[in-house]
């Protein structure tokens with residue numbers, strides 16, 4: 001029997017039998033029925049901005065299988081339901097259970113229940129609505145070349161339920177078939193199996209094609225993905241292509257072609273051969289709310305990674321790493337999100353070290369991560385539930401708990417374990433763990449049990465593992481112990497920041513010049529800028545402007561730099577950055593940049609912040625729009 005100590009809150013909950021399943025963020029009864037195969041058959045209707053179609057779910061009856069199948073839905077219209085071809089009674093809750101949506105309950109009659117041996121197929125006619133949180137629809141003027149409409153999905157964490165009724169939990173994995181009809185090229189999170197004429201075009205309009213995809217590796221619902229628009233493709237490696245608008249194609253190809261295959265091979269050496277056949281990247285319109293999203297076959301990426309200097313390919317190392325940590329071995333619930341993101345951050349940094357310069361760079365990246373961790377902990381407060389490695393998310397929206405904490409506390413835990421047992425032994429554990437849970441979902445207790453049992457026969461390692469204070473790592477809020485990182489690359493940045501601080505305090509003797517950062521890579525500039533953000537006295541406006549000009553940050557094409565530079569300017573009310581900040585907020589919709597810029601702009605010039613939001617409201621993705629609205633509410637409460 002595996003060692004599975006449950007946190008007190010979860011144990012109590014289980015005792016009261018409120019949550020009979022591992023995942024508290026689904027309303028489905030996935031302990032009674034389990035989705036094995038999903039067919040998503042949709043028309044992509046750009047005019048009405050909705051998907052219309054039929055979803056087939058093949059469900060396995062588990063021992064507890066009962067006469068009701070309860071599925072997650074959110075803002076969906078249900079047209080009809082049948083079971084094995086016979087119309088079936090169904091009920092869609094009229095009142096939402098926030099933040100989880102409206103459960104759809106389908107009745108299974110005793111004949112059907114008996115016939116389910118053990119599988120049964122349910123077909124559901126469904127339409128998305130304008131309140132769908134998983135899709136963004138862009139009109140032609142909102143796209144880069146302004147010629148065609150565009151649409152894309154983002155399902156993580158619990159938005160798949162606003163596209164189709166499903167067991168929207170990472171604890172359930174299904175194979176998929178996609179049949180998608182669109183007048184424009186389509187991608188989905190499966191291997192393409194063809195594109196056939198479906199309807200001829202009329203009046204000079206393009207005809208509709210049927211695009212089909214197969215995902216034979218079972219995957220959780222949050223990896224369901226589709227996109228359609230004016231897309232072109234180019235090769236970036238022997239098993240990789242990049243997809244984007246025709247005008248952006250060359251720049252995207254250049255950005256990724258050097259590193260992609262090298263990263264795949266480095267990851268294969270650390271874990272095991274890449275099992276998904278192809279690894280491709282779709283570069284989205286600039287309203288894409290994340291840096292990257294690890295959708296199988298096609299990583300979705302923000303166009304801000306295409307900075308023309310190959311300095312943001314770490315996003316690719318990260319999303320590629322998810323092919324193992326997350327996509328093959330998935331967190332069983334969002335409470336164990338660190339198993340996805342902490343492992344992925346760990347692998348990402350191993351890949352970087354393998355390709356770009358060894359452990360010094362890995363530690364440098366970890367130092368940047370530590371700063372992100374510390375920012376998140378300060379933002380929530382050191383005692384906050386969401387600063388725990390395993391937060392209690394009962395009744396919560398996982399999006400609200402999202403922060404750098406699972407990434408960086410998770411990374412630090414794995415880094416600590418690596419150092420504890422020693423790299424050679426740890427390297428043997430990595431493929432073991434990813435083999436053990438391949439195509440399955442895993443929680444922190446299973447991770448612990450697997451680690452302990454792997455080293456059981458190794459006396460020295462076992463003895464070291466008895467030192468691990470599991471409860472503190474798992475359940476203590478706030479900071480983990482800080483490891484000794486190699487600070488060589490960071491020290492150069494801190495030294496330069498010290499000079500700026502002295503200048504800011506009125507001490508002379510430092511004449512800034514672009515030579516200062518001649519040998520810096522972009523991440524070193526990030527460290528410099530973040531250090532300046534934390535000066536006890538905000539950098540004086542005159543110096544802000546000098547920093548922007550001398551080092552080229554004010555006009556940088558790299559949003560990682562220009563956005564941090566603007567934050568410095570906003571913090572000291574440097575008025576010359578207000579307008580460029582507002583402009584940038586109309587050009588990028590990645591929340592990592594949008595959030596701090598709006599937060600600071602609100603404090604400087606609320607009217608301008610409001611105007612900027614109103615102007616760009618339709619440009620922002622629904623998730624990002626909701627986030628900004630919450631920022632305004634919070635600002636109003638604090639004022």
Ligand code: BES
Pocket residue numbers: 156157290291292293294314315318319322341402592
């Ligand atoms: N899976 C995440 C993105 C995500 C997390 C979307 C939770 C929705 C809910 C992705 O792998 C990620 O971590 N992206 C990072 C990039 C990275 C290099 C750390 C991002 O978007 O900034």
Ligand code: ZN
Pocket residue numbers: 318322340341344
């Ligand atoms: Zn990630």
